[in-house]
Amino acid sequence: MADTFTVGGAKKPRWSVVREHPSAAVSALFILVLLVAGTVLPMPYDPRMPDPFATLVPPSAEHWFGTDSSGSDVFSRVIAAAQVDLGLALGGTAVSLLVGVPLGLLVSSKGAWGERSVRALDAFQAFPLLILALALVSLSGNRMSMVIVAIALINVPRYMRLMRSEILALRESRFIEAAYATGSSRLRVMWRHLLPNSLGVILVQTSLTIANAIVIIAAMSFVGVGATPPTPSWGSMIRAGAENMAFGQWWVAVFPGLFVFLCVLCFNRIADALGDITSVRRN
Amino acid sequence: MSTATPPETTARDDSAVPESSGMASRSPARLVKLVGSRLLFAVVALFAVVTLSFLLVSLTPGDPVQVIAGDLATEEQLDALRTELGLDQSLWARYVDYIGALLSGDLGTSYYTSTSVAGEIADRLPATLTLTVLSMALAVIIGIAVGAAAGYFRSRWQDRILNSGVGFFQSIPDFFLGLVLIYAGFFLLGWAPAPVGQLDIIQLPPPSVTGFITIDAIIAGQWSVAASSLGHLVLPVLTLALVYAASFARIARSSIGSALNSQQVQYARALGLRERTVLRYALVEARSSVLTYGGIVFVTLFGGVAIVETVFAWEGLGQWALDGILGMDIPVVQGFVLVAGAITLTVYTLVDIAVAWLDPRISHG
Numbered sequence: 081m082a083d084t085f086t087v088g089g090a091k092k093p094r095w096s097v098v099r100e101h102p103s104a105a106v107s108a109l110f111i112l113v114l115l116v117a118g119t120v121l122p123m124p125y126d127p128r129m130p131d132p133f134a135t136l137v138p139p140s141a142e143h144w145f146g147t148d149s150s151g152s153d154v155f156s157r158v159i160a161a162a163q164v165d166l167g168l169a170l171g172g173t174a175v176s177l178l179v180g181v182p183l184g185l186l187v188s189s190k191g192a193w194g195e196r197s198v199r200a201l202d203a204f205q206a207f208p209l210l211i212l213a214l215a216l217v218s219l220s221g222n223r224m225s226m227v228i229v230a231i232a233l234i235n236v237p238r239y240m241r242l243m244r245s246e247i248l249a250l251r252e253s254r255f256i257e258a259a260y261a262t263g264s265s266r267l268r269v270m271w272r273h274l275l276p277n278s279l280g281v282i283l284v285q286t287s288l289t290i291a292n293a294i295v296i297i298a299a300m301s302f303v304g305v306g307a308t309p310p311t312p313s314w315g316s317m318i319r320a321g322a323e324n325m326a327f328g329q330w331w332v333a334v335f336p337g338l339f340v341f342l343c344v345l346c347f348n349r350i351a352d353a354l355g356d357i358t359s360v361r362r363n
Numbered sequence: 364m365s366t367a368t369p370p371e372t373t374a375r376d377d378s379a380v381p382e383s384s385g386m387a388s389r390s391p392a393r394l395v396k397l398v399g400s401r402l403l404f405a406v407v408a409l410f411a412v413v414t415l416s417f418l419l420v421s422l423t424p425g426d427p428v429q430v431i432a433g434d435l436a437t438e439e440q441l442d443a444l445r446t447e448l449g450l451d452q453s454l455w456a457r458y459v460d461y462i463g464a465l466l467s468g469d470l471g472t473s474y475y476t477s478t479s480v481a482g483e484i485a486d487r488l489p490a491t492l493t494l495t496v497l498s499m500a501l502a503v504i505i506g507i508a509v510g511a512a513a514g515y516f517r518s519r520w521q522d523r524i525l526n527s528g529v530g531f532f533q534s535i536p537d538f539f540l541g542l543v544l545i546y547a548g549f550f551l552l553g554w555a556p557a558p559v560g561q562l563d564i565i566q567l568p569p570p571s572v573t574g575f576i577t578i579d580a581i582i583a584g585q586w587s588v589a590a591s592s593l594g595h596l597v598l599p600v601l602t603l604a605l606v607y608a609a610s611f612a613r614i615a616r617s618s619i620g621s622a623l624n625s626q627q628v629q630y631a632r633a634l635g636l637r638e639r640t641v642l643r644y645a646l647v648e649a650r651s652s653v654l655t656y657g658g659i660v661f662v663t664l665f666g667g668v669a670i671v672e673t674v675f676a677w678e679g680l681g682q683w684a685l686d687g688i689l690g691m692d693i694p695v696v697q698g699f700v701l702v703a704g705a706i707t708l709t710v711y712t713l714v715d716i717a718v719a720w721l722d723p724r725i726s727h728g
Contacts, residue, residue, distance in 0.1 A: 203408035205711070207416070208666035208684075208703035215688050215696055219420060295536045299670050302538055303685055318539055322674070325546050337539040345534035352530075 097357060104353030107346030114162040114343070125153035127160035127312050136329050146331040148320055154335050161312040161336065166343065168224065168307070169293035172231025177286055179232060180239025185270060187240055188247035198244060201237050209234045213296065218305045227306045231293045242285055246278045280358025287351035291344040298340045314340045397719050405708040412704035413697070417461060420693045421454055427691035431474050448474060461697075470701065471694035473687075480698035483683060488702065489574035490561060491672070491679035495665050497596060498603035502664075503657060505608035510615020514649075515642065517620045526616070532609035537667065541602040541674040548598055556594045559676040563591050599675045603668065607660050614656040618649035651722040658714035662707045 098105040124144075125131075131151035139146045145154035187197040213230035220226045250256060251274070259269050300306035301315030308316055314336040321333025428445050429436075436444075445451045449460065464471065470480035513525040532540075541558075548555035561576055562568060569579040569588055577596070580589035622628060622645035631641050669681025676682075680699060687695030 199404055199408075200411075203404075203411045204415075205662075205707070207412060208700060208707070210666050211669065211684055211688065211696070211699060211703065212416075212419070214685070215420065218688050219691065291534070298536055299538060299667075303670060303673060304689060318542070322542055325542055325550070328550065330546060333539075333542055337536070337542070340539065341535050344536070345530060348530055348534055 097353075101353035101356065104350045107349040111166070111343065111346050114159070114339075115166055118160050118163045121159075123153075123156040123159060125156045127152065127156040128310050136324065136332070138329075139331050145335040146329075148317070148332045149324065154317070154331060157312040157317060158314070158336050158339050161307075161314050161317065162339065162343075164307050164311060164313050165294060165297050165315075165340075168227050168297050169231070169290050172228045172293045172297075173235065173286060173289045175228055175232040176235035176239060176289055177282075180236040181243060181282060183236065184240040184243025185247070185275070188244045188251075188274075189266075194244075198240075201240055205237055205241075210296065210299065214300060214303065214305050217300060222306060222308060224307070227297060227300065230300075231296060234296065235289050235292070238289070239282075239285065242281060243278060246281050247274050250274055250277055280355065283354045283358065284351045287347050287354055291347035291351070294340060294343050294347070394716070394720060398716055401712045401715055405712050408708055409701075409704055412708075413462075413465065413701055414458075416697050416700040416704075417458055420696055421457065427474065427693055430691045465701075470698045473695050474692045475690060480694050483695075484680065484698055484702055485574070487678070487680040487683055490576070490677060491665075491668060491681055493575055493577065493596065494599055494603065494672070494677065494679060495661070495668055497600045498607065498668075499661050499664055501600060501604035502607040502611055502660065505604065506611025507615050507653070509608070510612035511619050511642075511646070513612065513616040514619030514623060514645075517616075517623070522616075525612075529609045529612045529616070532605045533613060535606065537602055537606040538670045538674050540606060541599065541671050544598050544602055545674070555598050556591065558595075558598055558674070560678060561592055561595050562588065563595075566591055595675075599671055599677060602671055602674075603664060607664055611656065611660055615649070615653055618652040619645055622646070622648035651718045654718055654721070655714055658710050661710055665706055666703055 129152065131147065131153075133151065134143070134147050135149055135151040137143050137147040137151075143153050143155065145158060147153055148157070187194045187201065213234055216230045216233070217223070217226045256269060256273055259273055264272070297306060297313070298315035298318065301308060301313040302319045304316070304319065306315075307313035309320075317336035318333045318340075321329070321331075321336070324330075324332045428441055428448065428450060432441055432444050442451075449457060452460075461471070468481065470484070472479055473483065476483075509525050509529065513522045513529070516522045516525075535543075545555070545558045549558055556563060566588055568576055569583040569585050572579050572582050577589055577592045580586070580592060623641075625645075625648060627648070628641055628645050631644055668679070669685045671677075672679045672682040673685060680702065684695060684699035686692070687699065
């Protein structure tokens with residue numbers, strides 16, 4: 081009963097999705113605005129321009145988020161950093177998705193080969209992945225492309241594991257058995273039944289991966305790897321402001337931290353909504 | 364093809380009942396075989412991890428000698444240093460040396476401090492383990508309690524409140540939460556000790572017996588030191604526990620929630636079984652995914668503790684590895700990868716065995 085997957089059956093008009101998940105819709109809007117704001121909207125100050133006469137100014141009408149210890153406008157930098165951080169996160173996630181899902185399908189085949197690949201995957205997961213990612217980027221001399229590679233390295237095994245566990249569970253279902261019984265080929269079962277039925281899981285995972293990538297990228301630049309000054313990035317801004325926290329100048333670190341938090345919250349909300357939508361349709 | 368084996372409907376339904384032990388798949392022979400293959404795998408995987416990490420740090424383009432010697436070093440000094448560190452030899456010779464030394468328990472020496480990597484690890488592991496194990500324990504308690512409650516009250520107001528709390532802590536990066544807690548607990552409220560290290564600066568660590576400062580202090584009867592070390596643990600443990608409890612609660616909520624919606628639970632409800640019994644069935648059904656996720660959380664925690672250690676100047680294994688990475692101290696990075704890999708594999712092996720024992724439906728091949 082719960083096994084059937086009706087793709088076209090219970091389709092509702094699109095706006096009802098927005099109405100039923102207002103927080104996810106607002107989240108998506110927020111992310112879109114952040115992505116374009118740096119280029120489209122005029123910034124009050126040049127994000128890379130220090131001003132030695134206005135260092136560590138608290139938030140005011142002139143500097144909405146205050147200024148940091150070099151006198152750069154925190155608001156302008158936070159907005160400029162959005163494109164750097166979100167761009168890297170989206171890029172890394174896209175690579176993870178495009179590599180991870182096909183590989184995941186591949187290792188879900190029953191038999192010695194799939195089992196062996198998943199063992200290799202497990203061995204790979206024994207790496208401390210954050211340390212591995214940091215080492216990769218740091219040793220390559222802080223190349224931005226290596227940040228994306230590092231994000232993919234962390235997340236491809238996750239996609240593969242997820243796909244495998246989802247498909248191993250699905251394969252025990254009656255309808256898969258029925259599909260085989262009516263003579264469907266393995267490829268057809270994979271394409272027509274297994275993949276569509278894991279679509280919800282994949283979508284949710286993708287949203288979560290973006291959220292996770294944002295945190296990893298912020299963590300990297302927090303310790304001084306990846307996007308580092310003068311390139312504006314949330315992590316390096318938090319790092320710069322960490323010292324100021326001690327003297328009560330909270331705004332330098334709190335605003336970039338808040339934006340990391342908001343972005344992650346948004347993608348988590350979107351993931352929640354995607355989970356709700358897909359599991360509703362599954363019933 | 365064995366894919367289409369008739370689904371063992373009865374076994375599936377029985378698995379919700381903990382007393383059912385009549386299944387052939389939970390036989391001791393199967394478990395012994397599983398344990399054996401897992402242990403063998405763990406050893407092979409650790410070897411693979413060590414080899415991969417060696418290749419990784421050796422083949423990346425950066426030149427550690429240049430970084431260590433600094434920009435002012437002459438060509439002769441660089442060559443001398445290269446010879447001293449053994450970096451003038453071929454990759455293969457270095458690999459054979461490294462593995463040979465590893466087998467005799469020698470993890471090499473740090474490029475900077477010339478201290479033995481194994482010794483440094485032994486010194487620092489207790490600090491990191493204290494942090495990770497306490498954080499994990501707290502995260503599990505909070506996570507399962509919150510997750511089970513949210514799953515039980517799914518879609519009701521209790522769930523909404525709990526879920527927004529979970530969403531909050533899941534979205535906040537741990538290092539940032541650490542900074543906020545330092546700001547609140549130390550600067551604003553003043554109840555937390557200065558967030559630098561494991562003890563107050565004026566305090567001497569107790570004589571080392573176990574290496575765990577709190578335990579050593581208790582053994583030596585130095586109660587003020589023990590109290591101070593506990594005080595220093597509060598903020599970092601709270602930071603890690605809140606963040607990881609949130610991700611734990613999420614999985615607990617979804618697996619317990621879906622277990623409560625499953626056919627056997629609906630059936631149990633239809634039979635008029637007590638709510639407590641129904642909840643117990645659901646917990647039993649959810650336990651393998653919760654357990655699997657617990658393993659993953661612990662491993663992530665151990666790998667991710669480095670940055671929180673930096674925030675709190677904890678001087679543990681993670682912070683040491685992070686400094687090693689930034690300074691291209693290759694033996695240090697490899698030493699950390701080895702320890703983290705060993706801990707990860709141990710945890711995954713234990714989880715795999717436990718899950719296979721708890722849930723005979725899952726076949727591993």
